[in-house]
Amino acid sequence: MSHTAHIRSHRKPRRSASTIAMRAGVAGGVLSTLAVAGASGSANAAEPVTQTLELPTLTADLATQVAESADATQQAAANYQLQAERDAAAANAAKQAKADLAEAKQKAEAKKKAAQEAARKAAAERASRTAERATLSAAASASTSTSTSKATGSAAAVIAFVKAQVGDAYVSGGTGPNSWDCSGLVQAAFNQIGVSLPRVSQDQSTAGTQVSLSNLQPGDILYWGSAGSAYHVAVYVGDGMFVGAQNPSTGVAEKPLSYDPPTGAVRVL
Numbered sequence: 001m002s003h004t005a006h007i008r009s010h011r012k013p014r015r016s017a018s019t020i021a022m023r024a025g026v027a028g029g030v031l032s033t034l035a036v037a038g039a040s041g042s043a044n045a046a047e048p049v050t051q052t053l054e055l056p057t058l059t060a061d062l063a064t065q066v067a068e069s070a071d072a073t074q075q076a077a078a079n080y081q082l083q084a085e086r087d088a089a090a091a092n093a094a095k096q097a098k099a100d101l102a103e104a105k106q107k108a109e110a111k112k113k114a115a116q117e118a119a120r121k122a123a124a125e126r127a128s129r130t131a132e133r134a135t136l137s138a139a140a141s142a143s144t145s146t147s148t149s150k151a152t153g154s155a156a157a158v159i160a161f162v163k164a165q166v167g168d169a170y171v172s173g174g175t176g177p178n179s180w181d182c183s184g185l186v187q188a189a190f191n192q193i194g195v196s197l198p199r200v201s202q203d204q205s206t207a208g209t210q211v212s213l214s215n216l217q218p219g220d221i222l223y224w225g226s227a228g229s230a231y232h233v234a235v236y237v238g239d240g241m242f243v244g245a246q247n248p249s250t251g252v253a254e255k256p257l258s259y260d261p262p263t264g265a266v267r268v269l
Contacts, residue, residue, distance in 0.1 A: 154193045154269050155219030161189040162235045162243040168252040170245045180245040180252060186221060186233050195268060205230035208268035213257075219269050222262040236265065 165185060168178050175184040183201040190197050197207055205223035216222075218238035223230035234244025237254070242262075245252045 154195070155217070157193045158189045158219045158235060158269070159237045159243075161192055162186075162252075163237065163254065165245075165252045166243060166254055168245070170248050170251045174245070182233050182245045185245045185252060186235060189235060190268065197268070201225075201230045201233040202228060204233050205264070205266060208266035211265050211267050213262065213265060216265055217267065220265045220267050222265050224260070224263050227264055227266075230263070234262070 162185060168180055171179040172181050174180045176188050183199060183204055186204060187197045187199060198204055201223065204221060205227045211220060216236050218236060220236045222234045222236050222242055224232040234242045236242050240257050241254055242257060243254045
């Protein structure tokens with residue numbers, strides 16, 4: 001016995017039978033509850049069968065999502081490829097445009113140079129013709145005093161004939177009496193003094209002795225073009241003048257040598 005047992009307040013209270021019975025009931029209720037809970041837990045342990053039945057549906061949904069994801073990935077890849085092709089096409093187009101621009105610039109530069117060269121040649125040709133006309137004018141002036149006095153005999157008759165035709169029409173192939181071409185007029189002028197000449201200008205340019213343009217005499221035959229392939233002829237009448245069937249616009253006309261400087265001359269008298 002405890003040394004404080006004789007003190008009432010320190011004594012352990014004695015449990016009554018009713019208290020013990022009540023506590024036993026509560027314990028039994030708790031155990032019953034646990035038993036029910038255990039039974040319920042056992043019953044619930046069988047429920048995975050129901051959840052297992054739903055797995056195919058979840059698997060099908062997952063397969064659909066995977067397929068959709070694959071389609072999206074394939075579409076994205078196709079889009080990337082299309083964009084890459086567009087970028088490559090744009091780059092090629094830009095490269096080609098650059099090449100075309102460079103080629104166009106080269107052609108423009110070449111055309112410009114060609115035009116400049118043509119202008120230079122034209123200027124040089126004009127200067128040459130101007131100098132040639134000046135030379136012919138000077139030569140004609142120097143020979144004026146002697147050329148007129150030498151226009152006698154047959155030469156004077158040739159000159160008189162061609163001057164008489166001034167104003168007649170120019171007709172290709174014409175041999176008179178009122179229309180002429182250049183070689184037809186020259187042939188007729190010499191025929192009337194008994195000198196037979198070829199019909200065409202090419203042959204007339206080699207019919208006599210070649211003379212320089214600085215030593216012309218009245219009655220000499222002037223020609224344009226090269227000897228043997230001349231395209232025009234006329235008769236030198238002295239004083240720096242010639243008479244010829246020029247063209248349809250002028251007809252038979254008397255012109256100064258500077259009007260259209262000839263290439264050469266032949267003398268048949």
